[in-house]
Amino acid sequence: MSGFFDLPSDLQHSYLGLVGLHLREALLPVLAGLIVSLPVAQLCVRFRWIYPPVLGVTTVLYAIPSLAFFVVLIDYFGQSETTVMVPLALYSLVVLVPAIVDGVRSVPPETLAAAQAMGFGPVRRYLQVQLPIAVPAIIAGLRVATVSSISLVSVGMLIGNQGALGNMLYDAQTYERSALAVNSVLTIGVLGVLADGVLVLVRLLLTPWMPRKGAGR
Amino acid sequence: MRAPTARAVRRPRGPLPANVQKRARSRLFPQQARIGRTRRARGVLIRIDSVTKRYPDGTVAVDRLSLEIPDRSITVLVGPSGCGKTTTLRMINRMVEPTEGSILLDGRDIRQQPVNTLRRSMGYVIQNAGLFQHRTILDNIATVPRLLGWTKQKARARAAELMERVGLDSALAKRYPYQLSGGQQQRVGVARALAADPPVLLMDEPFSAVDPVVRKGLQDELLRIQDELGKTIVFVTHDIDEAIKLGTKVAVLRTGGRLAQFAPPAELLSAPADLFVEDFLGADRGIRRLSFFPAAGLELETAPVVPIDADAGEIASRAAAPYLLVTDPDGRPLGWSEPDKLTAGAVDREQLLDHGRPFVPATDSLRTALDGAVLSPTGWAVAVDGEGRTVGVISQQVIGEAIRDAHSRVAERADAKAGR
Numbered sequence: 001m002s003g004f005f006d007l008p009s010d011l012q013h014s015y016l017g018l019v020g021l022h023l024r025e026a027l028l029p030v031l032a033g034l035i036v037s038l039p040v041a042q043l044c045v046r047f048r049w050i051y052p053p054v055l056g057v058t059t060v061l062y063a064i065p066s067l068a069f070f071v072v073l074i075d076y077f078g079q080s081e082t083t084v085m086v087p088l089a090l091y092s093l094v095v096l097v098p099a100i101v102d103g104v105r106s107v108p109p110e111t112l113a114a115a116q117a118m119g120f121g122p123v124r125r126y127l128q129v130q131l132p133i134a135v136p137a138i139i140a141g142l143r144v145a146t147v148s149s150i151s152l153v154s155v156g157m158l159i160g161n162q163g164a165l166g167n168m169l170y171d172a173q174t175y176e177r178s179a180l181a182v183n184s185v186l187t188i189g190v191l192g193v194l195a196d197g198v199l200v201l202v203r204l205l206l207t208p209w210m211p212r213k214g215a216g217r
Numbered sequence: 218m219r220a221p222t223a224r225a226v227r228r229p230r231g232p233l234p235a236n237v238q239k240r241a242r243s244r245l246f247p248q249q250a251r252i253g254r255t256r257r258a259r260g261v262l263i264r265i266d267s268v269t270k271r272y273p274d275g276t277v278a279v280d281r282l283s284l285e286i287p288d289r290s291i292t293v294l295v296g297p298s299g300c301g302k303t304t305t306l307r308m309i310n311r312m313v314e315p316t317e318g319s320i321l322l323d324g325r326d327i328r329q330q331p332v333n334t335l336r337r338s339m340g341y342v343i344q345n346a347g348l349f350q351h352r353t354i355l356d357n358i359a360t361v362p363r364l365l366g367w368t369k370q371k372a373r374a375r376a377a378e379l380m381e382r383v384g385l386d387s388a389l390a391k392r393y394p395y396q397l398s399g400g401q402q403q404r405v406g407v408a409r410a411l412a413a414d415p416p417v418l419l420m421d422e423p424f425s426a427v428d429p430v431v432r433k434g435l436q437d438e439l440l441r442i443q444d445e446l447g448k449t450i451v452f453v454t455h456d457i458d459e460a461i462k463l464g465t466k467v468a469v470l471r472t473g474g475r476l477a478q479f480a481p482p483a484e485l486l487s488a489p490a491d492l493f494v495e496d497f498l499g500a501d502r503g504i505r506r507l508s509f510f511p512a513a514g515l516e517l518e519t520a521p522v523v524p525i526d527a528d529a530g531e532i533a534s535r536a537a538a539p540y541l542l543v544t545d546p547d548g549r550p551l552g553w554s555e556p557d558k559l560t561a562g563a564v565d566r567e568q569l570l571d572h573g574r575p576f577v578p579a580t581d582s583l584r585t586a587l588d589g590a591v592l593s594p595t596g597w598a599v600a601v602d603g604e605g606r607t608v609g610v611i612s613q614q615v616i617g618e619a620i621r622d623a624h625s626r627v628a629e630r631a632d633a634k635a636g637r
Contacts, residue, residue: 089622114347118361130349209351209393
């Protein structure tokens with residue numbers, strides 16, 4: 001019996017190597033999703049009428065099974081990480097776009113009026129007023145998107161060894177080593193909790209201006 | 218008399234030559250120099266010229282409004298909701314563009330300069346302050362200077378100076394808006410508007426969301442700041458009392474955005490243009506108008522005043538009055554009593570009738586004096602000096618005569634002015 005963290009050689013990575021790979025496959029799509037969501041959300045705030053259709057599209061994208069994406073994407077990207085990451089990025093939109101829209105809309109109207117009256121142009125107003133005030137809502141969205149992405153990466157094993165820690169589940173079956181499955185599930189869980197914790201910390205650092213529980217006026 | 222040589226050494230009185238003044242100003246406040254280039258000491262700074270705002274759905278918010286807003290004074294726009302007062306204010310800094318008409322700032326059409334340059338030259342204070350919740354108090358105040366390209370250090374130094382000016386503790390500098398009370402936030406709002414020393418200050422119901430006590434404090438503070446800085450302030454409110462208290466001139470607007478009357482507050486109270494203005498002023502405009510008449514000329518009586526340690530003879534000599542005011546040995550009023558209930562040397566303070574709120578003739582108005590008389594159970598008001606020592610008493614009847622005299626003097630002046 002080999003050790004808990006000794007992995008079969010067909011996984012082609014050490015345990016820590018898999019953890020790194022898993023994080024990369026999970027976080028890059030969320031980052032890409034955020035980069036796409038920011039301008040899309042701003043368009044939705046600016047032109048209210050496009051928000052419902054945008055929401056519809058992101059929801060439909062989210063409803064498409066990853067397997068279906070893989071079938072199409074393998075033609076373009078092969079059995080690669082990219083094939084796994086593209087659907088994950090698209091899934092993240094369903095959380096991130098509404099989070100950013102709500103965040104930007106949560107800026108009080110008198111704050112916006114004050115900014116306008118003081119001579120902020122639209123770009124400056126977006127970058128210096130709306131976006132910073134939307135940070136709590138954006139990070140709330142990022143937390144959901146990140147944790148869900150970390151768990152979803154595992155399906156990459158379906159296209160052959162692209163599921164990072166998820167690949168251990170396959171090997172657990174093949175080699176009848178249930179400890180591998182336990183390890184995979186636990187590690188993914190821990191990664192999710194840690195990533196969430198990091199985001200909470202980031203929010204605390206970015207928003208010293210938010211009322212804290214326990215700290216009165 | 219001063220020797221002529223001494224005078225020659227001193228700097229010449231009066232304004233500096235225009236070119237020197239302009240240079241000095243443009244170095245300190247580049248923005249103001251541009252705006253104030255042709256400004257006269259007292260004149261019309263903002264001319265609103267038959268301006269109409271009609272929305273696409275046909276609603277008319279402002280209807281052919283013309284106003285001349287004088288320099289270095291507080292002009293209040295007041296009226297019921299839907300009278301277009303906020304719309305008018307927002308047209309001055311082009312947050313709303315008029316459908317017709319034009320607005321001139323210092324003789325120049327406001328559309329002649331870039332909109333953000335215009336806005337940075339006008340401070341703006343809004344209801345609920347509209348502070349940037351994600352910035353510290355100091356950085357909130359430093360906003361416009363930063364937009365104008367000041368260094369962070371210079372902008373923050375200026376912000377710290379303004380915190381002091383509006384009466385904010387410097388310990389609040391590093392706090393965030395949520396940590397401040399409503400009144401403090403509103404002070405920050407005023408400081409932020411003043412930060413770049415703009416010649417114009419636009420205030421949109423700035424004090425309506427705070428409680429009455431804090432509001433009174435903020436109003437007094439604004440008047441004090443205005444005394445020091447002499448800005449051209451356009452102030453919007455729905456509160457006629459606030460308008461009368463703050464306004465050098467008050468523009469009453471009626472629903473549909475039409476001007477009902479534009480006059481100094483005293484004139485508004487004495488001669489409302491029509492029924493609408495009269496209604497809007499409320500039922501007690503006669504009483505409120507008394508605020509504009511000083512109490513200094515009232516003929517006070519000293520006979521009915523006795524110190525608590527007076528002897529029997531002194532009390533008896535004043536017994537002609539229906540009531541006597543008893544004061545402590547220093548002259549501070551204690552209360553009223555009927556003369557025959559006073560026993561020399563054994564006055565029971567508990568038995569005295571309440572003397573109401575005394576007024577200070579030097580600083581108070583006829584309104585305060587009358588209020589004191591009305592509140593007093595004897596119908597007599599007590600006048601005191603700055604230290605609270607009794608200087609005399611006066612009856613409602615005498616105050617009433619003084620009011621009639623004051624009214625007739627005003628009427629005579631108005632007649633003389635009209636050339637009748």
